[in-house]
Amino acid sequence: MDTIINRKNKKNKYLLLAVPAFLLLGYFVYAAVTKKRSLTVTKSEITIKTVEKDYFEDFIVFQAKVEPLNSMLLNVIEGGAVQEIFVENGDMVEKGQPLARLYNPNTELNYVTQETSIIEQINNLSKAKLDLRNQELSMAKDLIAIDHDFQDAKNQYDLHEKLYGEEILSKNEWEKTQENFRFQKERKNIIQQSIQKEKQANQIQIAQISQSQAIMYKSLEILRENKKHFLVTAPLAGRLTSFEPVLGKNYQSGDNIGKIDVMNGYKLVAEVDEFYLQRVTVNQKGKIDHKGEMIDVVVTKVIPEIINGRFIVELNFAADKLKLQQGLSFGVRLMLSEKEKTLVMPKGRFTEETSGKWIFVVNGNKAERREIKLGRENPVYHEVLGGLKEGDRVITSGYIDYTDVEILNLE
Structure with a gap:
């Protein structure tokens, strides 16, 4: 009877060989990834300072x-x-x-034109005021004449009243005298009231004219003062710079x-x-x-x-x-603040690359990257808030070549 011989599967053979190789490759990859990157530098290339407790003065x-x-x-x-x-x-x-003199012919001509116009307006206002004064004078003359007529009528009334009482004057003449006296009296009262109102109106107009003239004179004064501004003068005493x-x-x-x-x-x-x-x-x-x-x-x-x-x-x-x-x-x-004792470290160029978030701390012949927290600063010190302790030695020189490095080997 024939014996059945089982044939070995080549795939299993290859799998057994691949697994160890894959595990070995994974180990090397893991080791390469997890290994901290290092760089060797000479101590003469770097600056090392010590973290200490000192009085920090914020200035x-x-x-x-x-x-x-x-x-x-x-x-x-x-x-x-x-x-x-x-x-x-x-x-x-x-x-x-006087410091300097400037000149502008156009501005000078404009000043002359404005000055002439203002003077003309002042003269017109003066004429208007004079006309009102003359009108008042004319009314005063009229009032004197009317008052004279009234006095004549009154004197005649007094005389005729006495004559009529003695029956020397006729009734018709007496009535004419009474009517004339009444007329002159009412005429005088009406004219007096009219003149009084005219005087009040004139006084208001004269006041307004005087106010306008005052404004015109002020404008003229300012205009003439502005003409002096072509001459630049010192507003106060001192040194000219x-x-x-x-x-x-x-x-x-x-x-x-x-x-x-x-x-x-x-x-x-x-x-x-x-x-x-x-x-x-x-x-x-x-x-x-x-x-x-x-x-x-x-x-x-x-x-x-x-x-x-x-x-x-x-x-x-x-x-x-x-x-x-x-x-x-x-x-x-x-x-900026009072002195206070705190943990400080000297300033350096390392903050240009780290923004003060990490630093290399020296331990023997190596320097390891460490996260830190800095606070206030002055031109000399940084205030240390975390990540460092008194006595730590740190590298404060520039890190431009060390940004991707975690360990520095010091020679």
């Missing part, structure tokens, strides 16, 4: 220029071409002193041609990064180094308008009578 440092405490801009009031220049930039000037008009050059009304600095003190003016806008306030104190002496300053004004990423801060000197010169520049150290 900023910025440059500020010395400027006069008070200044006034010189603006052209009446536009025109520069005809004469009487002073030079940097001169000390007195209030009202930024004053560079050019003979023959035309300037429009409102153009700035210089500035007058009042020499009664100085202030500091600085442009500060907008990052500190919410942290800089009036009355904050700071210091500057003046000839080796630390001078106190205080913030007096914060102008919050942001221009090119910066805002303006003005500071005054706490000390009086400092001998300063306009244009000098000082480094201002402005205190």
